[in-house]
Amino acid sequence: MAVVAGSAVGSSVRAASGALVHPDGHAKKLSLLGSDALVFYRFDSTEHTRRQRAGIDALTGIGPLETLLTLPVDLPVPLDSLSAGDRAAVRRLPAGSADRDRYEVTRHAVRPLHVDLAVVIAEQPRRGLEAATRFAPFCSRAVLLRRPALRMDDFLNEASFYGVGVLLDSPSGIEMVLHPRAYRPKRHTAAAWNFTEELYQLVR
Secondary structure: OOOOOOOOOHHHHHHHHHOOOOOOOOOEEEEEEEEEEEEEEEHHHHHHHHHHHHHOOOOHHHHHHHHHHHEEEEOOHHHHHEEEEEHHHHHHHOOOOOEEEEOEEEEOOOEEEEEEEEEEOOOOOOHHHHHHHHOOOOOOOEEEEEOOOOOOOOHHHHHHHHOOOOEEEEEOOEEEOOOOOOOOOOOOOHHHHHHHHHHHHHHH
C-alpha cells in the first residue's frame, strides 16, 4: 500500500455516499490492492489512544493476528490451557498486543480502525469494477466512473451482482446510481484485520 495524491472529489463522494460513511470519519486517497481508491475510515478511539500512549505501531502479519484472534480481549488465559504450539505462538506476539507472564496471557489489541467504504476511481469502467471486487473481503466497495459505461444498464446489473456500488461523475456532480451491498462478514479473519493494520500504518 502506498499513499497517492489527495482527492479533490472526496467531499463530493462523501456527500453522494450519505449514510454509508460516518460523518465523523476520515477520507484519504491511497493506492490499495493494485488500484487508486478513496477510502473512508474511522479510528477505534480507545485502541488508537492505547497505541499512541504505548508507542505501538501497526500490528501487521497474518500469523500473529491469527494467534490474537484465538484469545479473548482483556481476559487472562492460563498458558497451561494452551497447546505447546499455541504457547510458542503467544511468545512471538508483537510487543503491546498482549501482556504475558509465566502463567497467563491477556490480549489487548483489536482492530485500530473501521473502513466504511472503499471507492475505486476508474477511467475504464470494466477495470474499475474488477478492482473494486478485490475489496470484498474487507469492506463495502464502489467504483467511481468518470463517464457512463457503454451498455450502462448491463454494467449496473453486473455491479449489483458483485455487490459493488456505482458512483457517476455527471455534469451536475457526483451521484450514487447504485448503492453497494452492506459489508457483513460471516466471521473475523486475520486477513481482514491485517488489511486494517496496513491502512492504519498509512493514516495514523
